[in-house]
Amino acid sequence: MKVIPCPSPNFNARKLPISMLVLHYTGMESGQAAIERLCDPAAQVSAHYVVEEDGTILNLVAEDQRAWHAGVSAWNGVRDVNSASIGIEIVNGGHDFGLPDFPAVQIEAVIALCQDILSRHAIHPLDVVGHSDIAPSRKTDPGEKFPWARLAAQGIGLFPEGGASEDILEEAALAQRLSTIGYDVSAAGAFSDLICAVQRRYTPADLSGQAGPHLCAMIGALSAQR
Ligand SMILES: [Zn+2]
Secondary structure, eight states: OOEEEOOOSOEEEOSSOOOEEEEEEOOSSOHHHHHHHHTOTTTOOOOSEEEOTTSOEEEOSOTTEEEOOOOSOOBTTBSOHHHHEEEEEEOOOGGGGTOOOOOHHHHHHHHHHHHHHHHHSOOOGGGEEEHHHHSTTTOOTTOTTSOHHHHHHTTSSOOOOOOSOOOOOOHHHHHHHHHHHTOOTTSSSOHHHHHHHHHHHHOTTOOSSOOOHHHHHHHHHHHTTO
16 A cells, blocks of 8 residues: 655644544545645645545545644534544545545555554544544535445444344434444434434435334444444
8 A cells, every 4th residue: 555645734743642543534625725725724624534535535634733724523422523533534526516426445554544544543433433424514524425334344334234134213212322433413403314314324225314123223233333
């Protein structure tokens, strides 16, 4: 795996040990525009890595420093997600630019980079997350086209079968399981936004915001892994 240095000035010191991996899409018109923004001191945003559409991997911020990618977010009780995570920006136009497919060569590079990071840091599989998982009422990236199941098959995060019929769970029972997984169920915002974030990742064909039996079974299987 080849990693090209592309230093960004946008970082400061971590206040927490690394325990999470956060995946994003850039959501801009081009990779070049995104990289320029992630390196612009005025923008005050960054990530540790950028993965371009052709599979090129850029390193913007050293892993032992705190990059600025998560914004207002929370996961598994951590509110300073930037201090606790490594952030990867995946070049993709996102919802504002037609939600293009992720090229296979780009996903191969994301998989290699994630495997490398996970081999060097103690990150629980449930703590490999998307931006939409940690800021469900605010963010939709890396989006419903991101192949989470494929990553899980390569040891990056979890993607339970779900399968077996579980009854539809009441909101309180769902909230309890989602909290165990890591979702911030106390955040302001509609419960349906939270369910939609879970659907975006695990049942991308159904973004209704209503958890059916299949999603309830997946949520139960995930919560059992914490
Ligand atoms: Zn993001």
